Amino acid sequence: MVGIHNRIQSLIISLARKSCPESNPKGKAMPMIRIELSAGRTQEQKxxxxxxxxxxxxxxxxxxxxxxxxVFEDVKPSDWAVGGKFLGAPAT
Known part of the structure; x- marks a missing residue:
């Protein structure tokens, strides 16, 4: 879990640097972070x-x-492939 947390933190810092107010002179920065993850996380986790x-x-x-x-996007295992293999079978 710590490894995942560190990777997420690095990604957040990278995104933050790209969305810094200094890069938008009018100060209208509106960062939108879109997270795609396998379905099943609880509302509390999100x-x-x-x-x-x-x-x-x-x-x-x-x-x-x-x-x-x-923004969270839950992706069904049947819609997510890694290494050319889907993580789950489509619902029938």
Whole structure:
């Protein structure tokens, strides 16, 4: 779990640098972070992720929390392939 957390944190920092207010002179930065993940995470898990991503964007980018958009897309295993193999069979 720590490895995944570190990779997510690195990705967030990278995204934050690309969305920094300095790159938008009018200060209208509206970062949108889209997360695709296999279906099955609870609302509580997603809430924690959204909070941490928002906090990281505020800390590393200077965004206001109310401007940070986090969108979750749940992907069924039958719609997700790794190495040419689907993670699950399609629902019948």
């Amino acid at each position: 809430q924690k992720v959204a909070e941490e991503i928002t906090q990281s964007m505020v800390a590393h980018c200077g965004c206001k929390p109310e401007t940070v958009h986090v």
